Amino acid sequence: MNEDSSYFLFLLEEAILLCDQAIEEGRRTEKPYYVRHGLEAKERFIAMRDNALTRPLPPPTGSGLGITKELGEWAPDYLYSAGKSVEAYYRDRMKCNS
Numbered sequence: 528m529n530e531d532s533s534y535f536l537f538l539l540e541e542a543i544l545l546c547d548q549a550i551e552e553g554r555r556t557e558k559p560y561y562v563r564h565g566l567e568a569k570e571r572f573i574a575m576r577d578n579a580l581t582r583p584l585p586p587p588t589g590s591g592l593g594i595t596k597e598l599g600e601w602a603p604d605y606l607y608s609a610g611k612s613v614e615a616y617y618r619d620r621m622k623c624n625s
Contacts, residue, residue, distance in 0.1 A: 532579055532583075532584060534616065534620075535579060535584065535613070535616060535617060535620075536576060536579055536580070538609070538612055538613045538616055539572050539575055539576040539579070539613060540576065541609055541612075542568075542572045542606070542609040542610055542612075542613055543569055543572045543573060543576070545605055545606045545609045546565050546566075546568050546569035546572060546606060547565075547569065548605070548606070549561050549565040549568075549602060549603055549605075549606045550562050550565035550566060550569070552603065553565060560601055561601070561603070564600075564601045564602070565602075565606075568597065568598065568602070568606070568610075571594075571597075572613075575592075575613075584617070587617060587618050591614055591618055592613070592614050592617060592618075594610040594611070594613055594614045595607070595610055595611050595614050597610075598610040598611075
């Protein structure tokens with residue numbers, strides 16, 4: 528695993544933890560959409576992490592990962608920011624290595 532992949536994994540782990548935070552916030556504040564969408568986002572970030580652990584990351588195609596669009600519809604700012612970081616790093620940094 529190269530340095531770029533390691534940092535990408537770090538960003539994904541952070542996003543996974545922030546999904547847990549959003550889920551808990553949804554339970555505490557009775558926002559069921561935080562819980563539902565938080566679980567879906569967490570599953571997506573976990574799948575991305577698992578894929579990155581088992582195979583080389585494919586170069587970006589220019590269309591992005593769709594994370595910010597998905598999170599922008601419901602996520603609290605802290606999770607949206609983490610998703611934006613994942614997407615930006617993948618798009619910008621991984622493109623340089625392709």
